[in-house]
Amino acid sequence: MELLSGGDMLIRSLQDEGVEYVFGYPGGAVLHIYDSLFKQEKLQHILVRHEQAATHAADGYSRATGKTGVVLVTSGPGATNAITGIATAYMDSIPMVVISGQVPTDMIGLDAFQETDMVGVSRPVVKHSFLVNRAEDIPETIKKAFYIAASGRPGPVVVDIPKDVTNPNERFEYAYPKKVKIRSYSPAQRGHSGQINKAVDMLLAAKRPVIYIGGGVVQGDGTDLLIEFARKLGHPVTNTLMGLGGYPATDKQNIGMLGMHGTYEANMTMHHSDCILAVGARFDDRVTNNTEKFCPTAKIIHVDIDPASIAKTVLVDVPIVGPVTTVLKDMLAGLTESKVEQDKEALSGWWQQIDEWRTFHGLRYRTDDSELLKPQLVVEKVCEITKGDAYVTSDVGQHQMFAAQYYKFDKPRRWINSGGLGTMGFGLPAAMGVQLAFPDDVVVCVTGEGSIQMNIQELSTCMQYGLPIKIINLNNEALGMVKQWQDLDYSGRHSHSTTYADSLPDFVKLAESYGHVGIKVTNKDDLDDALEKAFSMKDKLVFMDIYVEKSEHVYPMSIKGGSLADMRLSKTERT
Amino acid sequence: MRRIISVLMENEPGALSRVVGLFSQRGYNIESLTVAPTEDHTLSRLTLTTTGGDQVIEQITKQLNKLIEVVKLVDLTEGAHVERELMLIKLKATGSQRAELKRTTDIFRGQVVDVTSTVYTVQLTGTSDKLDSFIEAIGPGLVMEVARTGVSGIARGEKVLSL
Numbered sequence: 001m002e003l004l005s006g007g008d009m010l011i012r013s014l015q016d017e018g019v020e021y022v023f024g025y026p027g028g029a030v031l032h033i034y035d036s037l038f039k040q041e042k043l044q045h046i047l048v049r050h051e052q053a054a055t056h057a058a059d060g061y062s063r064a065t066g067k068t069g070v071v072l073v074t075s076g077p078g079a080t081n082a083i084t085g086i087a088t089a090y091m092d093s094i095p096m097v098v099i100s101g102q103v104p105t106d107m108i109g110l111d112a113f114q115e116t117d118m119v120g121v122s123r124p125v126v127k128h129s130f131l132v133n134r135a136e137d138i139p140e141t142i143k144k145a146f147y148i149a150a151s152g153r154p155g156p157v158v159v160d161i162p163k164d165v166t167n168p169n170e171r172f173e174y175a176y177p178k179k180v181k182i183r184s185y186s187p188a189q190r191g192h193s194g195q196i197n198k199a200v201d202m203l204l205a206a207k208r209p210v211i212y213i214g215g216g217v218v219q220g221d222g223t224d225l226l227i228e229f230a231r232k233l234g235h236p237v238t239n240t241l242m243g244l245g246g247y248p249a250t251d252k253q254n255i256g257m258l259g260m261h262g263t264y265e266a267n268m269t270m271h272h273s274d275c276i277l278a279v280g281a282r283f284d285d286r287v288t289n290n291t292e293k294f295c296p297t298a299k300i301i302h303v304d305i306d307p308a309s310i311a312k313t314v315l316v317d318v319p320i321v322g323p324v325t326t327v328l329k330d331m332l333a334g335l336t337e338s339k340v341e342q343d344k345e346a347l348s349g350w351w352q353q354i355d356e357w358r359t360f361h362g363l364r365y366r367t368d369d370s371e372l373l374k375p376q377l378v379v380e381k382v383c384e385i386t387k388g389d390a391y392v393t394s395d396v397g398q399h400q401m402f403a404a405q406y407y408k409f410d411k412p413r414r415w416i417n418s419g420g421l422g423t424m425g426f427g428l429p430a431a432m433g434v435q436l437a438f439p440d441d442v443v444v445c446v447t448g449e450g451s452i453q454m455n456i457q458e459l460s461t462c463m464q465y466g467l468p469i470k471i472i473n474l475n476n477e478a479l480g481m482v483k484q485w486q487d488l489d490y491s492g493r494h495s496h497s498t499t500y501a502d503s504l505p506d507f508v509k510l511a512e513s514y515g516h517v518g519i520k521v522t523n524k525d526d527l528d529d530a531l532e533k534a535f536s537m538k539d540k541l542v543f544m545d546i547y548v549e550k551s552e553h554v555y556p557m558s559i560k561g562g563s564l565a566d567m568r569l570s571k572t573e574r575t
Numbered sequence: 576m577r578r579i580i581s582v583l584m585e586n587e588p589g590a591l592s593r594v595v596g597l598f599s600q601r602g603y604n605i606e607s608l609t610v611a612p613t614e615d616h617t618l619s620r621l622t623l624t625t626t627g628g629d630q631v632i633e634q635i636t637k638q639l640n641k642l643i644e645v646v647k648l649v650d651l652t653e654g655a656h657v658e659r660e661l662m663l664i665k666l667k668a669t670g671s672q673r674a675e676l677k678r679t680t681d682i683f684r685g686q687v688v689d690v691t692s693t694v695y696t697v698q699l700t701g702t703s704d705k706l707d708s709f710i711e712a713i714g715p716g717l718v719m720e721v722a723r724t725g726v727s728g729i730a731r732g733e734k735v736l737s738l
Contacts (some may be wrong), residue, residue, distance in 0.1 A: 119589060120592070121593065123596050124591040124592065124596060124600045127643070129589075131588075132587070146641060182643065183646065183738070184584070184643060184644055184645060184646040185584060185643050306641070307637050307640070308634065308637035308638050308640075308641055311630065311633065311634075312634060315630075
């Protein structure tokens, strides 16, 4: 057997795990590891400019590919800088392995230079974590970390490695385990057949059904089966922010996103439904509004890989714990076996009602009240020019909601955003991870002048690795979503949401200073040409600084404390 | 409602902090907590008492089960069970009170495990209620110090919590 140092074993383990990219930043505690990295070519290391960006890049890579993202950071500030990105991945159940350096074993607890208790600091935002005490344990720990991160309900796993454990002068026998067994961990493989049959009967008997899908369908690769199942039943499908693309947006059975900024038709359909099938969704507060008023007439079937997601905020009638794929397969089989007849007449009446709701609102927005560009229009144009087939990352705020509403995602893993944690600064580094995974595809980052500045330094990383991301900066010179809430709930007192307007950078010059192309758009009539120009530059990062109407709000918007049917539809209308 | 949850988990550093952290992170309360290795030294048994409605307790058990190091758990209060807590209590014992304190200790089937001319240290086991009653029976002013272990418990009959 081969003898390797701890550092070499770590790198070899990552290679044997099939890792392509490691996103990281060197420092004292990981110098041995970086030296091991230097001596090989198989594993590509992407040097970011801030550790937070490393985690978001690994996260974006994971969301787009389905593979586990890998991060390598040093101890202390390197580790703490990674926390926001780890929490982002945790909230959205993204598989990630974060390797952090630690001070040498004999210095732990002595407040040594760059010491942080990373296992402790990260504990509430990881699926699991390891502190590696012996070099011999590295291969098995890495195997376990990848297994835990990607199986069951995925999530981030931290592996904290003290510097002495990677000492190049101590060598050990290396063998990467083929399989790993953890006696205390066995995620569900199949749903309960009795529950599944019960659910199928309920769905067939339903008069006003709706299928509500979340990120679990995307993460669990359940899209194809879901399409088959939904089409067989002919039920309307709504998706959460995380579930966009989990069912094709342009399909006639899709009624759009639900929740706080969901479509009128999706929220009305949910509210009036008599049977909801929730798949890989978690009844988040941004979906349910007031849980006491949530869908009062509906029986609820909830399919999820995580039992703790079931009956957490909303009680359900039929819980089914299992992976979406096997549960949907079993449900499809159940459809053919069930003796319950579908009430076609009721269903067609239901669709008639849904179509009326659709016609009534259908994400309309005014185009005649401003000389400036409407952000909604910009997203629609971006969708048009990319034929709805780009990878779109976003940051957090109004632009994120506009992107979610107006970009029509027909495929899963195309919409990449921080849904649960709502992390500003996510978009650009996430786009880097996506572009590395798919160098020949179009990657768009829809952002705002607030969010983009939270990780703007990554423009330098994009230059180093030649990542031709198209940045769509919807510039309204304000923290738009904060301002919108202040307009609605604080009598328009714009506390610190608009004060930076006069001190914003010239984004064109900024992009140019990093060696990229910058295009400024202020005039409605210039948009088409500017987009044409930007998207024709296939090998360049283009930063499009697009000035949009400042007073625009995102609608529909749930009314606080109400049911799903309580919405503001525009600045002047409500349900 | 008060619940006793027993958790079998890997006897590894950090496992306990995950359990305790989970409770503070999600706003569940812990009234008492006791933990020690089992006859199988790779496993620890942790017993905690908490209060909450059915929905909260269901979430607590689900969230505990999600922790990778948790092997198995049981809500002992769901079935017949034996629960015990041990208390060491130091009492001011002077003059005529000495005899009275000894009598009360005997009534509660406690033992005096340490004696000085002014102090009795009493050991008492039983349910938490019994220990509370003893403190109450002693009355105010005489209790110098209380050390309680927290509740440990086990199901009655054949039912076991093991691998």
